Each structure stands twice: as structure tokens, then as C-alpha cells.
Amino acid sequence: MVDRALEIMELDPGIARAIKSCTSVLQVTFPVQLRERVEVFTGWRAVHSIHRLPAKGGIRFSESVDQPEIEALAALMTYKCSIVDVPFGGSKGGLCINPENYSRDDLQVITRRFARELAEKGFLSPSTNVPAPDVGTGQREMAWIADTYKHLYPEDINYIACVTGKPIGHGGIRGRTEATGRGVQYGLREFFRHREEVNAAGLDGDLEGKRIVVQGLGNVGYHAAKLLSEEDGAQVIAIIKHDGAIVNPEGIHVEEAYYHKCSNGSFKGFAGAEFVEDGQKVLEMECDILIPAAVEGVISEANAPNIQAKLIAEAANGPVTFEADRILRSRGIAILPDAYLNAGGVVVSYFEWIRNLTHMRFGRMERRFDEMRGRNILRALEETTERQVPDWIRTQLAKGASEIDLVHSGLDDSMRTALQEIIETRRRNSAIEDYRTAAYIIALNKLARSYLDLGVF
Incomplete structure (x- = not known):
């Protein structure tokens, strides 16, 4: 997919190869004592680009993780950071493990x-490499990582910025948990503001x-579905x-379905819908928008000819294979790509990282001034018109922006501007x-310009 863009750009082959290559890859294998046994784990952290620092990207815990x-x-x-104008390089980490097979205490030790x-080998630092949650990890794991880094480097006053996606009480920022899902919502809202694009996709109106x-x-x-149904009226x-x-x-009802799944481990028995055993076949169901929001490669050469959605919104990383992408494009199905639509998480991670470095929550200095x-x-x-201002106007004008208001505003602006x-x-x-x-093409142009300006080539 990147090569297709490079062909159109006619970028120098040497520069193209340099942009595509990973700067460094770390593989670690380590033993951990778990009660009466010792287990050995293998993990990776790859740094793709350091044209901006720190390099940014999640850490996933999954049995399918490998170096490629x-x-x-x-x-x-x-590419994602470049598209949404977040000044980070790209990185990613993974540990080959099934978290469901371990207790909370075991996972903390691991x-x-x-x-x-990662820290001792230079792949964890608020200034050079900053992880975030991904598949199989969340706020809890980020808090453990931050605390570990703090005890290794107690002199680093910015230690809390070594990871993002932390709990609110431990340096996190409001809005980070749902950031990727809300980014999908904002991206789709912006798409539906462009009449020509909407009509070309065989759609009309709004969400x-x-x-x-x-x-x-x-x-x-969950968050994408919940927000689109509750706030935008989508079905x-x-x-x-x-x-x-x-x-x-x-x-x-998305929230009811989510709680049923959490309580029972499955959708079976959910009263608000019909259960279908062959879930993958439902990908081919006729709809306006298909949102793949789980793992990569779910839309492949095998099922792409049968997809009946008019618009595919890639909320996951790499949900459409290269062959499937070619088939879908030939059929005229519009695709909002993961490199853009999935970027809400890193946008709000950027806000959290900045917040940690400044050691101050957003809005603390100006909120009451704005209210006044x-x-x-x-x-x-009221004095000029001699009329009472309606309550809804009073509420809006006399309100100073809270941190979550500013996070939503910044995320919305980033997604709108990028699209x-x-x-x-x-x-x-x-x-x-x-x-x-x-x-x-946007991402590659920014990367090539950055490298050339810096005199790397």
C-alpha cells in the first residue's frame, strides 16, 4: 500500500527505502519466577523512525505477536502520526503471551x-520511546510500566511521561480511554460534511x-459504536x-450488549438481538458503514467480493489486506484508512504526554478567567438590549473549558483537519x-521533507 503511494510520488528509491526501513528492533527473552515454576517470555520493541522524538506506539500482549x-x-x-500532525516517530512493542492465562499478580510481575x-536497553523513556496500551493491555499495565521506570530512574522528574494511557490518578488524561473510538466518530462526522465524497460512496445525508x-x-x-448510536443517531x-x-x-443497544458480553463472556442469550454462530459471515451483511475494530486481516481476498457495505471505516490496525483493498477499490467501495481513522488514540496520547511534561492539567490557568x-x-x-439572555446561551457563554472539553476539541480539530x-x-x-x-502520500511527503531538511541523505 505504501509502494502504491511511492509510485505516484516518484520519490527517489534510496529515500523510499530509508523511509520504509525500521531504525532498530529489540528482541528480549527473559525468565520470570511464577509461584512454583519458571516461565520464559519473548518480546519485541521496534522503532521505525526517529525523525521526531519520542518514538510512539502501543505495547500489545498476544500469542500471535512476532517481529514482522x-x-x-x-x-x-x-505514518499515522504524520497524517494527523503529531510530532512523534513510530514505534511498537509486543510480548508473546495470552493474558487470560495469568492472574493479576502474575501479569504485574511479567x-x-x-x-x-525495555528501559535498560534504551527502549523506554519519556524523551525517546513512549509506549501506550494496545491489544491485551490497558491502563493497569501502563501504570505498572510507569512505576517500574520511576524506580529505575528516580532522578527523571518527567518519569510519568514514559507511557501514555495511564489511569487518571496516575498521570493519565481524561478522554484517553475512549480516544480511538471517539476519533472514529469525529472522522466519520467530517466525512459526512463533504457532500461530494458522501455521494460518491453511494450515501447521502448525515450519520x-x-x-x-x-x-x-x-x-x-465499543466506544465507536456507543458514541455513533447515542450522539449521532446511527443504527x-x-x-x-x-x-x-x-x-x-x-x-x-450497544451498552446493554457490551455489559451482557462482559457478564457472560459471550453474546449468547442477549435478548436485544438474534445470535448468529458464524460471525464472520455477518461481515458480508448489507449496511451503510462497516467498522472493523478488532484485529488485522479480517477482510481478505476470500470475503472482499461479498462485502456489501458502502463505506468501510478502519478502526483497527490493518483490518483489510492488500489483496482485499484492491478488490474493494475495484468495486467502488470507499475506505477510510486505519492510518487516519485509528489515529485518535495517538492524538490524545500526545495531549497526555504534553500534560505530563508541563506538570499541569489543561485549563487550570484559564478556565475561571474564561468564565468571568x-x-x-x-x-x-443584557444591559445593551434590556432583555434577559436565554438560559441555554447563559450556560454556554459562562462556561470555561474543562480538560475533557479541551481534549475533545483538540481531537476533533486533528481528525477534521487531517481528513x-x-x-x-x-x-x-x-x-x-x-x-x-x-x-x-501526505505522510511520505512529510517524512521525506523532514529527512532532506535535516540532511540525513
């Missing part, structure tokens, strides 16, 4: 040991009433998991047929 996957995801992080291995199929109900899928008509799917053409200014404007309006640039790039060059290629 981690290198590919590190490269995707570089995570802390992995963090120590209200649009039939959505969601594959995956983890952190990203989630199917939710797919690895062990089956639920379908209701009239719409599914709003009240003065209200007073001036506008993607659409404009596609319109300017007739050789660019799809949003993915346009997004990669």
Missing part, C-alpha cells in the same frame, strides 16, 4: 520485568439513521465477535484513486 508484525505496526505508527528490559455493522467490541469498537444493526455475532435490523469573561459578555448583552487534507490531496491528483493512497 511489530515492525509493520511501528511503520504504521510513523509486565514489570518486560518494562525493565443519523445510517446502518452500521461493527466487528469487535473491545475498547475501540448499529450488527456486532461481531470471534465466537459469534448479534443482529437486529432495528438497532442494537463570559459573564461580562452576558452582562453587556480535509486527505480529500484535498486526492482531488488535486487524478492518479490518486482512494483515501488510503492520499493519506500515505
Whole structure:
């Protein structure tokens, strides 16, 4: 997919090879004493680019993790950061483990040991390499990693910025948990503001009433589905998991389905929809928007000819294979690529990292000043017009922005601006047929310009 963009750009082959290559890859193998046994674990941390520092990217705990996957995801992080104008390089980490097979105490020992291995070898630092949650990890693991780094380097006053996605009480930022899902929402909202693009995809109007199929109900899928249905009036008509799917053409109550899954471990028995054993077949269900929000490669050469969605919104990393992408494009199905749509997490991670470095929550200095200014404007309006301002205007004008307001504002702006640039790039060059290629061209241009300006070549 990157090569397709490089062909259009006619970039120097040497520069292209340098951009595509990972700067460094660390593999660690370490033993951990777990009660009466010793287990050996293998993990990786890949750094794709250091044209900006720190390098940024999640850490996943999964049995399917291997070095090629981690290198590919590190490269995707570089492109992702460039597309949404976040000044980070790309990195990714992974530990070959199934977290479900271990207790909380065991996972803490394993995570802390992995963090120590990364830190001691220069792959964990607030200034050079900053992980975040990914598949199989969350706030809890990030807190353990941050605490481990703190005890290794107590003199680093910015230790709390060595990871993002932490709990609020331990240096995290409000809005980070749902950031990727909310980024999907903001990206789709912006898409539906462009009439020509919407009509070209065979759609019309806005998100209200649009039939959505969601594959995956983890952190990203849950928040994307919940926000789109509750705030934008979209209809989630199917939710797919690895062990089956639920379908209701009239719409599914996402929160109820999520709590049923958490309580029972499965969608079976959920009263608000029909359970379908063959969940993968539901990917081919007719809908307006298909949101793959779980793992990579779920839409492949095998099922791409049968996909009936008009728009695919890639909320996961790499959910559409290269062959499937070619088939879908030939069928005229629009795809909002993962390198753009999945970037909400790293945008808010950037905000969290900045917050940690400044040692101050956003809005602390200006919030009350903004409230006072709003009240003065209200007073001036009422004295000038001799009329009472309606309560809804009073509420809005006399409100200072809280940290979560600022996070949402910054995320919305980042997603809107990035898609506008993607659409404009596609319109300017007739050789660019799809949003993915346009997004990669934007990223590659920024990377090449950065390398050339710095005199790397």
C-alpha cells in the first residue's frame, strides 16, 4: 500500500527505502519466577523512525505477536502520526503471551520485568520511546510500566511521561480511554460534511439513521459504536465477535450488549438481538458503514467480493489486506484508512504526554478567567438590549473549558483537519484513486521533507 503511494510520488528509491526501513528492533527473552515454576517470555520493541522524538506506539500482549508484525505496526505508527500532525516517530512493542492465562499478580510481575528490559536497553523513556496500551493491555499495565521506570530512574522528574494511557490518578488524561473510538466518530462526522465524497460512496445525508455493522467490541469498537448510536443517531444493526455475532435490523443497544458480553463472556442469550454462530459471515451483511475494530486481516481476498457495505471505516490496525483493498477499490467501495481513522488514540496520547511534561492539567490557568469573561459578555448583552439572555446561551457563554472539553476539541480539530487534507490531496491528483493512497502520500511527503531538511541523505 505504501509502494502504491511511492509510485505516484516518484520519490527517489534510496529515500523510499530509508523511509520504509525500521531504525532498530529489540528482541528480549527473559525468565520470570511464577509461584512454583519458571516461565520464559519473548518480546519485541521496534522503532521505525526517529525523525521526531519520542518514538510512539502501543505495547500489545498476544500469542500471535512476532517481529514482522511489530515492525509493520511501528511503520504504521510513523505514518499515522504524520497524517494527523503529531510530532512523534513510530514505534511498537509486543510480548508473546495470552493474558487470560495469568492472574493479576502474575501479569504485574511479567509486565514489570518486560518494562525493565525495555528501559535498560534504551527502549523506554519519556524523551525517546513512549509506549501506550494496545491489544491485551490497558491502563493497569501502563501504570505498572510507569512505576517500574520511576524506580529505575528516580532522578527523571518527567518519569510519568514514559507511557501514555495511564489511569487518571496516575498521570493519565481524561478522554484517553475512549480516544480511538471517539476519533472514529469525529472522522466519520467530517466525512459526512463533504457532500461530494458522501455521494460518491453511494450515501447521502448525515450519520443519523445510517446502518452500521461493527466487528469487535473491545475498547475501540465499543466506544465507536456507543458514541455513533447515542450522539449521532446511527443504527448499529450488527456486532461481531470471534465466537459469534448479534443482529437486529432495528438497532442494537450497544451498552446493554457490551455489559451482557462482559457478564457472560459471550453474546449468547442477549435478548436485544438474534445470535448468529458464524460471525464472520455477518461481515458480508448489507449496511451503510462497516467498522472493523478488532484485529488485522479480517477482510481478505476470500470475503472482499461479498462485502456489501458502502463505506468501510478502519478502526483497527490493518483490518483489510492488500489483496482485499484492491478488490474493494475495484468495486467502488470507499475506505477510510486505519492510518487516519485509528489515529485518535495517538492524538490524545500526545495531549497526555504534553500534560505530563508541563506538570499541569489543561485549563487550570484559564478556565475561571474564561468564565468571568463570559459573564461580562452576558452582562453587556443584557444591559445593551434590556432583555434577559436565554438560559441555554447563559450556560454556554459562562462556561470555561474543562480538560475533557479541551481534549475533545483538540481531537476533533486533528481528525477534521487531517481528513480535509486527505480529500484535498486526492482531488488535486487524478492518479490518486482512494483515501488510503492520499493519506500515505501526505505522510511520505512529510517524512521525506523532514529527512532532506535535516540532511540525513
